[in-house]
Amino acid sequence: MKHLIILGDGMADWHVPSLDNKTLLQYAHTPAMDWLARNGRSGMLKTIPDGFHPGSEVANSSILGYDQHVVYEGRGPLEAASIGVELEPGDLALRCNLVCVEGDILKNHSCGRLETEEADVLIQYLNEHLANERVHFYTGVQYRHLLVIKGGNKHLHCTPPHDIPLQPWRDYQITAETAEAEETAALLRDLVRRSQELLPAHNLNKERAREGKDMASSIWPWGGGYRPQMVPLTERFPQIRRGAVITAVDLIRGIGHYAGLRVINVPGATGLYDTNFEGKAQAAVEALRSGDDFVYLHVEASDEAGHDGSIPLKLQTIEDLDHRLIQPILDELGLMNDGPQTQSSIGPLAIALLPDHPTPCEHRTHTAEPIPFTIYYPGIEPDGVQTFDEDAARDGAYGTLEGDEFIKLFMN
Numbered sequence: 001m002k003h004l005i006i007l008g009d010g011m012a013d014w015h016v017p018s019l020d021n022k023t024l025l026q027y028a029h030t031p032a033m034d035w036l037a038r039n040g041r042s043g044m045l046k047t048i049p050d051g052f053h054p055g056s057e058v059a060n061s062s063i064l065g066y067d068q069h070v071v072y073e074g075r076g077p078l079e080a081a082s083i084g085v086e087l088e089p090g091d092l093a094l095r096c097n098l099v100c101v102e103g104d105i106l107k108n109h110s111c112g113r114l115e116t117e118e119a120d121v122l123i124q125y126l127n128e129h130l131a132n133e134r135v136h137f138y139t140g141v142q143y144r145h146l147l148v149i150k151g152g153n154k155h156l157h158c159t160p161p162h163d164i165p166l167q168p169w170r171d172y173q174i175t176a177e178t179a180e181a182e183e184t185a186a187l188l189r190d191l192v193r194r195s196q197e198l199l200p201a202h203n204l205n206k207e208r209a210r211e212g213k214d215m216a217s218s219i220w221p222w223g224g225g226y227r228p229q230m231v232p233l234t235e236r237f238p239q240i241r242r243g244a245v246i247t248a249v250d251l252i253r254g255i256g257h258y259a260g261l262r263v264i265n266v267p268g269a270t271g272l273y274d275t276n277f278e279g280k281a282q283a284a285v286e287a288l289r290s291g292d293d294f295v296y297l298h299v300e301a302s303d304e305a306g307h308d309g310s311i312p313l314k315l316q317t318i319e320d321l322d323h324r325l326i327q328p329i330l331d332e333l334g335l336m337n338d339g340p341q342t343q344s345s346i347g348p349l350a351i352a353l354l355p356d357h358p359t360p361c362e363h364r365t366h367t368a369e370p371i372p373f374t375i376y377y378p379g380i381e382p383d384g385v386q387t388f389d390e391d392a393a394r395d396g397a398y399g400t401l402e403g404d405e406f407i408k409l410f411m412n
Contacts, residue, residue, distance in 0.1 A: 001239070001348040001377065003294045003411060004284060004329075007063070008321050009056060009249075010303025010359030012371045012390055016311060024311065024361070025372070025389040028318040032326040033374075033388035035336050036353050040376030042385040043398025045406050047357055048368035055160065055366065056303070057223070059356035061255050064296070065404035066230060073225030074154070078254030079146050080227075082263070085138055087227040092152025092184065094224035095251075096137065096145045098122060098216035099161050101196060106169040109161035109307070110143040112214030113272065119143065121204055122216055129198055130191060140250050141271065147221050149188075153181035156188070158222035162307050163365045174221065188221050195219040232260025233294065237411045243294035244287045246280055247271075252298045261296060271300040273317050277324035285332045288346050299325065306359030314361055326353070350377035352410050353388060370400055375410055 011025065019027040047059040049068050057075045058068055076093035080086075087093055098119055100107040120139045127137050138146040159172040173192070176185040196218045199205055205215040234240050245256030248269035256263055266283050268276030277299070284297045299321055305314035330336040333344035354373035357366045372393030374385070383397035401409065 003350045005352045007298045008355050009300045010306045011355035012358035014360040030322040032322045036376045037374045037388040040374045041383040042374040042393040042396030044370040044400040046370045046402035054368040065407035071228045073228040075223030079250040081257040082250035082253030092149040094147045094221040096147035097220040098143045099220045100214040101218040104168045111216040114143045153184040155181040161220045230258040234260045240294045244292045245296045247298035273301045281325045281328040303359045309364045311361050
């Protein structure tokens with residue numbers, strides 16, 4: 001049996017008074033998601049182990065069954081892998097956002113949807129002025145980049161910038177968690193300070209300001225760690241002879257790389273609400289038809305809408321995921337319209353649908369509550385759940401799972 005995981009990043013939410021006290025998944029029109037729930041079995045999944053920050057790196061690798069106490073090294077090393085940066089022993093890799101700082105306030109974590117081509121100019125500019133034998137910046141995607149410190153100490157306290165929109169940024173500067181890490185913390189604070197002197201003076205930022213756009217006026221390093229020790233999925237599950245990950249997000253590409261999955265790049269996939277939903281759907285079907293036994297299909301759009309605090313936009317991203325990605329996959333594989341027990345056109349196929357964590361619009365950042373999931377395959381006995389949402393899944397047959405229980409259940 002082949003396996004397809006469809007992951008709507010940050011799709012789960014809280015009950016919203018203006019939506020008749022429904023969650024966004026309950027309020028949105030999602031016939032394809034509901035079909036999977038109605039003809040499959042549902043449950044809740046705890047993706048954030050106790051003591052861990054509810055980041056996407058934790059949640060997505062937990063979904064794949066990795067023990068965070070063993071593999072967790074932060075976002076930086078995962079994003080390094082995704083852009084082909086091989087870390088040496090002692091290399092500290094940090095996610096490095098280009099952010100918009102205005103005076104004392106961190107205006108936003110993404111500097112107004114900076115394009116990758118613009119960001120590359122600024123990253124090379126930072127390398128010209130700040131890089132040395134220990135420090136190097138690498139261009140990622142849009143506002144998401146990489147900073148590598150040779151001989152850096154990972155025991156730092158770094159606040160993710162998307163957790164503190166419109167807050168005084170100086171209250172969240174990098175600090176050391178141990179005495180040994182103080183040199184690294186001081187180095188990073190100095191790099192931030194110097195970036196705030198350099199970046200606003202660049203002609204690209206001056207032009208953005210003239211056009212009324214947010215400037216990329218500071219770097220924001222966070223999520224640092226060393227190369228993680230992850231056993232590939234092909235070694236853990238003999239059913240997976242070859243697998244793939246489809247995403248526009250470097251972090252998820254990095255998880256896929258260390259998990260032994262090939263990365264499929266889809267033209268027009270942006271990691272935002274304008275992503276190529278249809279292209280991702282087609283890429284997943286083609287991968288399954290061409291020999292992949294396992295596909296991890298990740299869509300970031302709902303998470304970004306949650307960070308923006310936009311209920312209408314998040315509703316749109318949820319419905320886009322349903323209408324423009326899940327529905328075409330089910331149609332292409334000959335499912336849904338021919339009855340719940342129809343075998344797909346590629347043979348036996350199990351499909352799991354879930355978010356990785358909630359990103360409530362009211363809160364504008366990730367939370368650690370368990371998330372809903374549903375699993376469908378021909379021959380499964382439905383459990384009576386009729387819709388895909390947070391409340392309905394709590395009554396599902398699988399109850400609440402954690403650790404590697406979900407991936408073992410799904411694969412076996």
